[in-house]
Amino acid sequence: MTWAKKLLRVNLTKGTCTAEPLNMEWARQYLGQRGLATKYFVSEVDPKVDPLSPDNKLIFATGPLTGTMASTGGRYSVITKGPLTGAIACSNSGGYWGAELKMAGWDMVIFEGRSARPVYLNIMNDRAELLDAADLWGKTTWVTEETLKKKHQDPLMRVSSIGRAGETGALFACVVNDLHRAAGRSGVGTVMGSKNLKAISVRGTLGVSGIRDPKAFMAATKAAKKVLHDNAVTGQGLPKFGTQVLMNVINEIGAMPTRNHRDIQFEGAKDISAEAMHAPRKTDGKPNLVTNQACFGCTIACGRISKIDETHFTVVNKPEYWGASGGLEYEAAWALGSANGVNDLEALTYANFICNEDAFDPISFGATVGAVMELYEMGVLTKEQLGIEAPFGSAKALTFFAEQVAKGEGFGKEIGMGSKRLTAKYGHPELSMSVKGQEFPAYDGRGIQGMGLAYATSNRGACHLRGYTVASEVLGIPVKTDPLVTEGKAGLVKAFQDATAAFDSSGLCVFTTFAWTLQDLAPQLAAACEGDWSVENLGVVGERIWNMEREFNNAAGFTEKDDTLPARLLKEPAKTGPAKGLVSGLDKMLPEYYEARGWDAGGRPTPETRARLGL
Amino acid sequence: MQKSLHIDPAKCTGCLQCEMACSYENYGTFTTAKSRIKVFDFHHTGRKVPYTCTQCDEAWCMHACPVEAIKVDKATGAKVVVDDVCVGCKVCTISCPFGTVNYVQDTGKVQKCDLCGGEPACAEACPTGAITYVDADWTGLERMKQWAQKLDNAPKAA
Numbered sequence: 130m131t132w133a134k135k136l137l138r139v140n141l142t143k144g145t146c147t148a149e150p151l152n153m154e155w156a157r158q159y160l161g162q163r164g165l166a167t168k169y170f171v172s173e174v175d176p177k178v179d180p181l182s183p184d185n186k187l188i189f190a191t192g193p194l195t196g197t198m199a200s201t202g203g204r205y206s207v208i209t210k211g212p213l214t215g216a217i218a219c220s221n222s223g224g225y226w227g228a229e230l231k232m233a234g235w236d237m238v239i240f241e242g243r244s245a246r247p248v249y250l251n252i253m254n255d256r257a258e259l260l261d262a263a264d265l266w267g268k269t270t271w272v273t274e275e276t277l278k279k280k281h282q283d284p285l286m287r288v289s290s291i292g293r294a295g296e297t298g299a300l301f302a303c304v305v306n307d308l309h310r311a312a313g314r315s316g317v318g319t320v321m322g323s324k325n326l327k328a329i330s331v332r333g334t335l336g337v338s339g340i341r342d343p344k345a346f347m348a349a350t351k352a353a354k355k356v357l358h359d360n361a362v363t364g365q366g367l368p369k370f371g372t373q374v375l376m377n378v379i380n381e382i383g384a385m386p387t388r389n390h391r392d393i394q395f396e397g398a399k400d401i402s403a404e405a406m407h408a409p410r411k412t413d414g415k416p417n418l419v420t421n422q423a424c425f426g427c428t429i430a431c432g433r434i435s436k437i438d439e440t441h442f443t444v445v446n447k448p449e450y451w452g453a454s455g456g457l458e459y460e461a462a463w464a465l466g467s468a469n470g471v472n473d474l475e476a477l478t479y480a481n482f483i484c485n486e487d488a489f490d491p492i493s494f495g496a497t498v499g500a501v502m503e504l505y506e507m508g509v510l511t512k513e514q515l516g517i518e519a520p521f522g523s524a525k526a527l528t529f530f531a532e533q534v535a536k537g538e539g540f541g542k543e544i545g546m547g548s549k550r551l552t553a554k555y556g557h558p559e560l561s562m563s564v565k566g567q568e569f570p571a572y573d574g575r576g577i578q579g580m581g582l583a584y585a586t587s588n589r590g591a592c593h594l595r596g597y598t599v600a601s602e603v604l605g606i607p608v609k610t611d612p613l614v615t616e617g618k619a620g621l622v623k624a625f626q627d628a629t630a631a632f633d634s635s636g637l638c639v640f641t642t643f644a645w646t647l648q649d650l651a652p653q654l655a656a657a658c659e660g661d662w663s664v665e666n667l668g669v670v671g672e673r674i675w676n677m678e679r680e681f682n683n684a685a686g687f688t689e690k691d692d693t694l695p696a697r698l699l700k701e702p703a704k705t706g707p708a709k710g711l712v713s714g715l716d717k718m719l720p721e722y723y724e725a726r727g728w729d730a731g732g733r734p735t736p737e738t739r740a741r742l743g744l
Numbered sequence: 745m746q747k748s749l750h751i752d753p754a755k756c757t758g759c760l761q762c763e764m765a766c767s768y769e770n771y772g773t774f775t776t777a778k779s780r781i782k783v784f785d786f787h788h789t790g791r792k793v794p795y796t797c798t799q800c801d802e803a804w805c806m807h808a809c810p811v812e813a814i815k816v817d818k819a820t821g822a823k824v825v826v827d828d829v830c831v832g833c834k835v836c837t838i839s840c841p842f843g844t845v846n847y848v849q850d851t852g853k854v855q856k857c858d859l860c861g862g863e864p865a866c867a868e869a870c871p872t873g874a875i876t877y878v879d880a881d882w883t884g885l886e887r888m889k890q891w892a893q894k895l896d897n898a899p900k901a902a
Contacts, residue, residue, distance in 0.1 A: 197774050198764045198869070225760075232775060285777070308787060336767060336775025343772075354871065368757075419790035423759035428871035430757035434790040452788035 131193045131340055131657045132156055133236045136169075137257055139250060141324050142183060142242030146250075146257040151236050156193075157660040158743065163219050164634035164674040166190035166208040166237055170217070171677060173239075176684035180212040180316075181298075181323040183243035189230070189289070189329065190238075192636025193658050196231035196337040196425075199350045200357055201638035203228045203425025211315035212323075213300045213493065213547050214566040214590040215685060217678045220303065220317045221594070221633060222289075223424030223432075224310030226331065229287040231636075233333025244325040249290075251281070252331045262327040266296060269486045269535075270305040277330045290328035291318040292487030297537025298322065299545030301493035301568075309455025309485040310424065315567060315589050318488050345656035353641075353649050354428050360644035362604065367431035367640065368421050372459035373403035375571075375599075382603060382612065383706020384576025385463070386569060388470045388521045389499035390562045390695070393573050393703040397472025401462050405474050412438050417474055419453045429640060433457060435478050443479035443528050455485050460593065463571030464495025469502055469527055476524035480531040487535035489545075496568035497548040498530050500560050501540075509555050515540050559696050565590035565687065574694055574713040575703040577602050579610070579618040581713035582722060585692045586622065588678040594639060596625035606643055613707065615714035619721035627671035634674060673742040676726075676734050680744070689732035692719060746821050748880040749857070749864055751794050755874035758785055758792040765869035769860055778848070780857045781866045781875070794875055796866070797844040797857040799823055805856070808839035821880070822859040830854060 134151045152169075159165040166188040178184045188208040195202055205227030211218030230238070233254050247262040265273050274288040287307060295302035295318035302318035303311045312318075340346045357363040366374045379385045380398040387395040399405065406418040415436070423430035435456025437444050444450040457465075457477055461484070465477040484491040498519075504510040505519040512518050516539050519526035533541025543551055548561040548568055562569050567590025574581025579598030587595040598621050602612035610621060628647055632639050635654060647664045654662035693699075698713045723730065727738030734744070763779035771778055781796035803823045806814040813829035814836065816822070825845075830853040836845045837854060845856040857864075859877075867877040878885070 198761060198768065200871075228776075232777065332777075334775065334777035336771070336773035336778065338773040358871065421757060422790070422792070423757035425760055426764065427757075427759050428761065430759065430872075436790075453790035454787070 131197060131337060132161065133231060133234050133337075135235055137235050137238045137252070139238060139240050139257070139259065140242050141240060141244040141248070141259070141326060144244070144259055146259065148255070158670070159674060160193065160631065160634035160670055161236065162190045162192035162195070162204065162634045162636055163206045163208065163221070163630065164670065166206060167217065167219060167674065167678060167681075169237075169239060170208050171681045174210065176681050177686070178210055180210045180215065180320060183324070185210050185320060187240040187317070187320050187324060187326075188237055191227050191231045191236055192634055194653065195636030196228040197340070197350075197636070197657065198347070198426065199637060199653050199657070200354045200428040201424065201426055201641055202636050203427065204636050204638055205230065205312075206633065207304055207312040207317040209317055209320045210685070211317065211567075211589065212319045213316040216315075216565050216589055216682045216687060218315035218317055218589055219633070220312035220314050221639070222304070222306055222310050222312040223427070223638060224307030225425045226287040226289045226306035226310070227636075228425040229331045229333045231333065232336050233331055234335045238329065240324060240326060243323065247325050247327050249277070249326070249328040249330060252329065254333060254335050265327045267293065269293065270488050271308060271486050273328050274308060277328065281330065283332055286330050286332045288328055288330045290488070291321050292489070293536055294487045294489035294534055294545065295319055295322035297542075297545070299489050299534055299537065300547050300550075301490040301545070303488050303490050305485055305488040311485065311488065311490075313490045314492065314592065340657050341659055342656045346653070349652040349656045353645065353653055356649055357428055357641060357644050362606070362643040363429045363641065364644075367429050367643070370403035371421065371431045371433045373406060373433070373457060373462055375459045376402035376462060377404070378603065379572060382576060383703060383708045384573045384580075384603075384612065385467055386562070386571065386573045387467045389468065389496075389503045389560065390569070390573065390697050391503070392705070393576055393708060394706050395467040395470070397470070398467065400472040401457070401466040401474050401477055406433070406435065406457065410438055412440050417478060418456060424638070427638065431640060437478050437482070438475050441475040441479070442525070443476055450479065450482055454482055457481050460570050461491040461495070464492045465527060467571070468495050468499040470521035471524050471527050472522070473524035476528050480528050483528075483531040483535050489534055492570050493547055493568040494531065494534060494544065496562055497544050497551060498527055500548040500552050500562065501530070501544060502526070503560055504552070504555055504557060507557075509557065562695055562697065563591055564694060565691055567591045572599055573703070573708075574698050574715070575711050576706065576708035577612045578615050578714055578718070579612070579621055581694055581698060581715050582618055582622045582718040583625070585694055585715055585719065586626075586722060588675065588682060594629070596622045596629060597639070597642075598622055598625050600625070600643065604643070607646060613711060615717045618718050619725045622722060623725045626675050627668055629671070630674040631667045631671035634670070669742065673744065676738065676742055676744055679732075680734060683733055689730065692732060746880040747862070747877050748799070748883055749796065749859070749867060750876045750878045750883045752874050752876075752886075753791060753793040755872045756783060756792040756794055757872055757874075758783055759871065761869040761871060762794055762866035762875055765865035769865040770855070780844075780855055794866075795844070797823070798842070799857070799859070804839040804841060805836035805845045808835050810835060817858065817861070820859045820862045823856065824858045825854055825856055827851070827853050
């Protein structure tokens, strides 16, 4: 067991909350969270639906191990059709909210329709009700959480909400829980805003029970925790440096996209790296980093908690930003920093706070600012249009834009459309560093060839969390492969994508896979849940989920032509570093990938593949 | 040797493994809401502090109880609530200066840390050593050692 075996269906148009039994036959085929919620989604929603119409649905889903003592067992995902991409969207978050929902007795919540006025959902165990959110609309996620805890006189409640970016329609708005944990990508928060749903507050005192074999479960989770503890990345690197441990590494191997991917190495990387976060500042003698922090159940604790220098131009006379809050993770530090050529650590931290406070994705935001700065330097966009001078490297422009997107004001409205729409509007679509409308994260497909293929084929648009071959190509996990070659990358990408889909459906964090493989996940699931959770079957489950997502996208109108990269990566060779002279070899990898997947030349699963996976 | 739970907040990451272990030990479910140890997250400073009963020798709760439902476990020194005797009057929750004995709606009794009979599940589950179970007379030993290490008494070359 460990599924609560119960879902909550909330019809926002009618204002109803209804409990339903979880489809356990589907649970055995799709596990939970990403897989199971996507199964519900594709079964109920027309792939051609307008993402911001009432006919789109929005699912918050936990996995079977969410809320248990398995390390990192606090995850939930938000599943919908993404407005940034028009593809399936699935964004994963940690913090404490997911475990609280599970402990309230729910595996998932399905939202449908659209409320006539702003509302929030309040859940106290089996009681769920929609309440008026007029006083919360226009408020940040930080104010929303504080207000709800006061209103319900419940300091132990957990809150997941959107900020103003989601209300005002920025297409990369996210959902933030516990102040600085986010279901970050693809605009899942924009869909929430379009439904006039401000927040979900949850309190659960029922707990998670029904472990199939408690003794075996405690032994399996303990053994798996030891693997995390003894591993150099999860036991030492991530707790001490966070994901920022990668900044100098990726820069040195020449895979750090810089200034909208014009360059592949950033001269300012050291200034915004993990090491810089640890170093005492010249101004006040204190380091940017205050401490590390864990999400629910996590024995890695990679989270960063930072404080901004009180004398920094971004926060002078703004004491509300002087406290400790969620600091820079690698992807955010890259997108807000390298992608724009900005090397001011305090400015990046401030922009990151703003992204958390008003809930928008720092990756898509930062990457879009990169495109804006390039257009500014080309003379296509002017100071008059932008409201500020915006050359590459301007920390003032970066933080100004962050504030504008947060409030949905000025040129922030245009940045909020994302780089694909913005660059097209100003006549330079080739400058959008995106796939399927979603901006790249922090690895260049020229310097790490496998990542080019992973981006091109990711079901939610460019993304590092759908198949993180960086692990193999850079860190040698589970085996070292050469980042500069295309040979073998099709199979590598497929293997990573399938295994990740299984992890994302379990309730656990994909960061465990720096140390774990399916061999470590399987015994924990098998001890907790009824069904076949062998390594072999988990591989099939992952592959089934991947193909299900792909078929949704195909039906939504995507074709093999969308499995591509911007011309800059395919035609402009890397200028420096080990990858100097290289472009992405996507043309070689993609046909091999389709073949490995069992897809036809149009990127569609063949009847044999569908039959093999039980689709 | 009597032992005490020893808490080092600087090592706490806020993972709540202790809270899950506590609820699992006492209720057989993962229910942080029922944990007898709570982790407080002071998010403006980044500090996280696990907090639970320190097992006072002259325990206020024990002295306040009108039906003598709180007994001393002689082996561990823990003050233990005897469920069959507790009438749920909550006087102990008022008398405890630290707030570490609390009422449970589901059972109609109070609950507090009982040191799990000498093998505290929270300490066992803590991944960072923020919660340890050590010699009651020497809870300061590690901290003394850390400061002792800083003393400049290295042998000097003649």
